[in-house]
Amino acid sequence: MPYLAPNGDIEELTARIDALRENIAKLEQAVDRYSRWERAFFPPNGLVRKIVSLFSRSRTRGAPPASPAEPAPSAERENHERGEHLQMGPGCTIAQQVFFDHVDGGCIKIGSSVGLRFGVQLYPYGGRISIADNVIIGAYSTIYGHGDTSIGENTIIASHVVLIPSNHRFNALDVPICHQGISAKGIRIESNVWIGTHAVILDGVTIGTGAIVAAGAVVNRDVPPYSIVGGVPAKVIRQREESLPPLHSFGRRVDIERVQKREAWLLRGTLASLLEAPPVKAGAEPDAEEGSPGEERFPGPDRGLLGSSLFAGSTFCRKARVLDIGSTDGWGPRLLALYAREVVALSPATATPERARSFRKQDNIRWLQGDALAPATAGLAEGSFDVVTAMEAIEHFSRADGRRLVAAAAAMLKPGGVFIATSAFPDTREEADALCATNPHHLYIVTSGEMKALLAEHFSESTLIDNMFIIAIKKS
Missing domain, CATH: 2.160.10.10 (Hexapeptide repeat proteins)
Known part of the structure; x- marks a missing residue:
């Protein structure tokens, strides 16, 4: 319909124009309202954004050139x-x-x-x-x-x-x-x-x-x-009740890494201060096996153990009584203690836990020295722990003593308790021997088949994840 017929009424046209101007004014008010902050969140091709863009151009005709547009907001x-x-x-x-x-x-x-x-x-x-x-x-x-x-x-x-x-x-x-x-x-x-x-x-x-x-x-x-x-x-x-997650929910290393990343992010402020290493004593020989996370000499592979402790702590150690076997500098127990009711950190009799104690004090950690193959000799009662951990420990024992270590861990657990351990468990003896030869601190590398058979002797259920992470539940 044309706005003005050949013999149309001027007053009718004027009324139409006034009504159109009123509608444009209302739309401009809406544009102003959106342009304050909502405008940044509209999709690039959204209808409202098109209207905003259209009227922004129409209102700036004849005006001085505008400053360059700001870049679109990132995700x-x-x-x-x-x-x-x-x-x-x-x-x-x-x-x-x-x-x-x-x-x-x-x-x-x-x-x-x-x-x-x-x-x-x-x-x-x-x-x-x-x-x-x-x-x-x-x-x-x-x-x-x-x-x-x-x-x-x-x-x-x-x-x-x-x-x-x-x-x-x-x-x-x-x-x-x-x-x-x-x-x-x-x-x-x-x-x-x-x-x-x-x-x-x-x-x-x-x-x-x-x-x-x-x-x-x-x-x-x-x-x-x-x-x-x-x-x-x-x-x-x-x-909801505290309960252990099913072991099949951790079938791949990526399942563990997902938990590690989550906990590392949630505890990022705490970890920064907790893992700050004290100075190395003057004249002390650097030993990569005893490096700490705050030191440059701390070996890259061992940094992954921080994540293993975070996974073990957040998944199995909440409000639990935990025995950590093979503690030396003590950063593993430190992380477990963020979740556990109590952590007993058992160091070898030949180790000195001075550096471990020199970290920031945590009241729910007890530092002991004793025989990892016979924890009872350190005054620990069998069947008194909910969780036993042995991170990167079994490779430091002979074949016979490695078997004794697993048996000792099972003995310290309550029925239904959890044993968590990390190491390399190659599929073949040739791979295991070659790996063992690369590190003078390692005495025997257990193969995946040997470890599965050993776990079956003491635990009702177990899983070996990507040949490096063990989770086992003691027979009830």
Whole structure:
């Protein structure tokens, strides 16, 4: 339809133009609102971004040349400050088409190392959304903030989850529900929570530390800490309990390395100070076998043992009584003690644990000297430990003494206790002998077949991962 017919009415045309100008003004206001901070998070080819770009060009015609455009934001952003409405810590990963809404005010505060997957939507709606450090929010999840929503650190939220901290009022029967306003108590999710896909969390709910919400659950009441809930409405299924993970869940070295990297990152500040080595005594001969992580001479392969101790500690030693066989400089027990109730570090009788004791004091470590093949001679009772570790130890014994070492470890364990050891376990005797010849400190390298047979004598279940990592469970 033409704006003006040959004999059209000028007044009608003027009214049309005024209405168009009014609509353009409204759209320009919306563009201004988005350009403050949301604009940076729209996908490059999104419809709204096209509109923003179009009207930005139309409004700058005839104006002085603009300064060069800022580069597009990267997927990983650090130290974000988007005014008072959005704050974001370092190390966050924001996927495409993540939407931050500010049409109705409110604020969003995001901690460090938070991951927002594709299509996540955050709507403060005048309230506050607070997301602590190390939180992952899955694709297409939607979080509202009417009555304030807080999400604790190390929480995992799966895809298509909805958090709604408000309810419509419906007390009056003669007033449309949409005109009766809302009530908003808020939602609080504490730390280390896992919320399954398509779950819905309703207003007024607190989800306790360590809780798990099953997929598809509708949660309308508080969830106790360390409980597992599911259903519509959600009910407590059972409480979480400390238990050993199934050994088949660690079938590859990469499964262990994943845990190592996680723990190293979570404890990065603690590790930096804990593993700082004291100075080497003047005149002392450097010995790579006794190097410490803070020293340049500390051998590269042994740095991997730090990760092995982190894996053993975080996976099997929490609140446990642990015996570490073959401790020398003591950094292995130091790491285990971050998780265990008590660590007894048994050094060879010929070793001096002075350097180990010179590290920062940890009250839950007891340093002993004694015979690794007969720990009872050091005053340790058999069957009194939950976990026994022997990291890079068995290769320092003869073939016969290596067998005695494994037997001694099994004797010190309670029924159902865990033995964890690392070394190289080649498939053939030729490979083992060649490897043994490369290090004067090594007396005998056990093959994978020999070790499996030896473990079968003392343990009900065992696994040998990538010919270098042993996990075994004592017969009950």
